[in-house]
Structures are given as structure tokens and as C-alpha cells.
Amino acid sequence: MHPKKPAMRKTHFVLMLVTAAALFGCGTNQTKLQQQPSKPSDEVTHPPAKVDAAPANTTPPRTKRVAIVLTNHGQLGDTGKPTGFYLSEATHPYEVFHAAGYQIDFLSPQGGVAPMDGVDRGDPINAAFLDDAALVARTRSTTAIAAADPARYDAIFFSGGHGTMWDFPNDPGVQNLIRSVYERGGVVAAVCHGPAALVNAKLSNGEWLVAGKEISSFTEEEETAVKLENVVPFPLETTLRARGARFVESPNFEPRVAVSERLVTGQNPASATGVAREVVRMVGSAGGS
Numbered sequence: 001m002h003p004k005k006p007a008m009r010k011t012h013f014v015l016m017l018v019t020a021a022a023l024f025g026c027g028t029n030q031t032k033l034q035q036q037p038s039k040p041s042d043e044v045t046h047p048p049a050k051v052d053a054a055p056a057n058t059t060p061p062r063t064k065r066v067a068i069v070l071t072n073h074g075q076l077g078d079t080g081k082p083t084g085f086y087l088s089e090a091t092h093p094y095e096v097f098h099a100a101g102y103q104i105d106f107l108s109p110q111g112g113v114a115p116m117d118g119v120d121r122g123d124p125i126n127a128a129f130l131d132d133a134a135l136v137a138r139t140r141s142t143t144a145i146a147a148a149d150p151a152r153y154d155a156i157f158f159s160g161g162h163g164t165m166w167d168f169p170n171d172p173g174v175q176n177l178i179r180s181v182y183e184r185g186g187v188v189a190a191v192c193h194g195p196a197a198l199v200n201a202k203l204s205n206g207e208w209l210v211a212g213k214e215i216s217s218f219t220e221e222e223e224t225a226v227k228l229e230n231v232v233p234f235p236l237e238t239t240l241r242a243r244g245a246r247f248v249e250s251p252n253f254e255p256r257v258a259v260s261e262r263l264v265t266g267q268n269p270a271s272a273t274g275v276a277r278e279v280v281r282m283v284g285s286a287g288g289s
Helices: 005-035 089-098 122-132 133-140 171-183 194-198 220-225 236-242 268-281
Strands: 067-068 103-108 155-158 185-190 257-260 263-266
Touching: 067 089, 067 171, 089 103, 089 122, 089 268, 122 133, 155 171, 155 268, 171 185, 171 194, 171 263, 185 194, 185 257, 185 268, 194 263, 220 236, 257 268, 263 268
Parallel strands: 067 103, 067 155, 155 185, 185 263
Antiparallel strands: 257 263
């Protein structure tokens, strides 16, 4: 007798069903897991690595510097009359350079007092200068050219006035200053009788600075018009021509500015502002290139 066989078969059959169901369920879960998109992991986003830029140039631009050169000579030949630098030929250029932001020094052949001539308070620029006690004091305590360093200057400006005819032409300091500034690439400027500083100025190669260059100055006609042609120690226009300058001029007392390479000259007081503006144009504004 085998009474328990049917039960065993039934049990066996049930076990097979359970196993199959389990297997089927696992397969289904695995498929679902495979189909479910993976959850992205938490990402840490780092900013791009900072590349240090080249350090900015924090050095402030060098301020342009100009010297206004004045005469020390105060006697008008044998006339017994005073002379000196002509006021507007210093004040008007000073105004232009100051507006451009330049450092401005006052030099003279010997240093000390630069006598003032042509004082006209009807000129508002003159009046403002004269009312500034510190500025007037600087014309009375100028620096001697020999004590100045030419390398400091981007430009030099020789103001006129009849006094320049006596102390500018043969002063070694004047000649050295002109040569040094010009050959370093600086600008040399002069107005009216200020070009007296140029008549004996030579370059290192021995050539006259004015040779072949367009130059202007107080003319012989103008000197005659003011009745000083027999008082000045030499004829300025004629001497500049003799040095090889290509002399240019306007009618008497009309403005005329001549620019030749880095040499800027003006004919008379009316030309002073124009000469200074040309200097600024050539040198650039303060701190500029």
C-alpha cells in the first residue's frame, strides 16, 4: 500500500509553483530595476580654476616736466633803462603748461632774481600771475641752469625779453641744457628774443642746432619799430640766418609759430601762447605718452 504518494506529488507540485513564482517575480523586479533610470549622484560643481591675471601696472604715469628759462640781465644796454624777461612771454606759456598738468620749473643762467619787464595788468593772465605771491617769488628765486638736471625735462621754454640778448647766447649752461634735452628727444622752444639762446647752440656732432630748420624770432623790422636796433648787442634775425636757419616771419607784431622737428619758435609776444600749445601737442598731456 502506498497511501502517501498522492500527497507527495501534490506537495511537490506546490513547491514547483512557488519556486516558479519566486523566479518569475525576481525576474520582473530585475527588469524593473534595469529599466528604472539611475538616480544621479549628488555632484559638486567647482568653478573654473581662477587664472591669476598679470598684475596691473600700479606705477602712476610720470608727470611731464618743463623748464621755463628766464634771463638774469636787467639793464637795457647803455640806455639806463631796465629790462628783463617779458612778462607775458612767461605767464602765457605758464598758463598753458599748468592747464596741461605739467610740473613747471623756473631756471635762469645764474639763478636767483629774474627781472621782470613788460608788466601789464590789463592782461588778465598777467594779473593772475602777479596776484599769486608764490609764483612771483619763484621768478625771484630761480634755479641756476648749472644746478638743474637736463634729464628731468621733457621740454624747455626760453621766454623772451630784451635781457636775453645779453646773457643767453654765450652761457655754457644754456648751450648744454639745449643740447642735452634735444638729443634726448625732448622739445626745445623759444619765443621773441628767447631764440637768442639758440644762436650758439650746437649738437654733439658740431652742427648748429638751427641749421636747416625753420625758425622765427623777433625780427629786425620789429626791432627797428621799437627803436632798439642800435641798443641790442647783435641782430638776432641776421645771426640766426647766418647759422643756417630758414627764417620765417609774419607782419610786425603778428603771431607766427615755426615748428621744425623738435624745435618750436615764435616771433613775438603774440606768439607765446601758440608756441606753448605746440610744445604740449608734441610732448603730450601730463601722464600721457
